[in-house]
Amino acid sequence: MRPATEVVPKAMLEVAGRPFVDWQLELLARGGVEDVVFCTGHLGQQIEEHVADGARWGLSVRYSSERDTLLGTGGALRLALDRGLLAERFLVTYGDAYLTVDLHLLMDRLGDVDAPVVMSVWHNAGSIVPSNADFDGSSVRYRKDSPDPGSEYVDYGMLALRRSVIERIEPGVVVDLAAVLETLSATGDVAGWEVAERCYEIGSPEGLAALNERLRGAAAPPRARDTGG
16 A cells, blocks of 8 residues: 555554544444554554554553564564453454454454364355365364365455464564464364454455445444355
């Protein structure tokens, strides 16, 4: 999303007349979330100044900042863990994702399975982006960077995790959370939850345009219907 993201973080890009982070936090609050931890990096102070303590959304917001020393998505979560900011079970999403999964059902699913991760998935069938996951109704086989041509699902961008997943990451190491998830999925340790509505993101001009259309004129984000899984 350059050049715009050279001066503002992606989460602060305008979507349907508001900073994207406003839409995202409003949706999380409507889904029953009370506590939010932002893992921020370059330009993250703009998010911190805008969101502050999260009170305007009825949320309690804290921050784990990397500033300009980026550790990857997995390393950032390990840093938040070392700072005492992660609960025993928690949700993970990304700063450019707008996702309407039922968060209560997703967390309930984590409590019902032995797997330390529940990945929400959507039956994409290659319609928007290359599919990168297989889902058999129970577990997920995930390959972010080398998807199987026969795969029909895509990771939705909302995860329910046990803290033990992050504890396996060595402190201070640069690592993508996707690499951790791929390793876990290869041994059957990633459970799945299928959602009904497509995911939206602002990581590309096309994605931003689609979400603008989705939210244009919306007073508040609606909740989506889940298919279960």
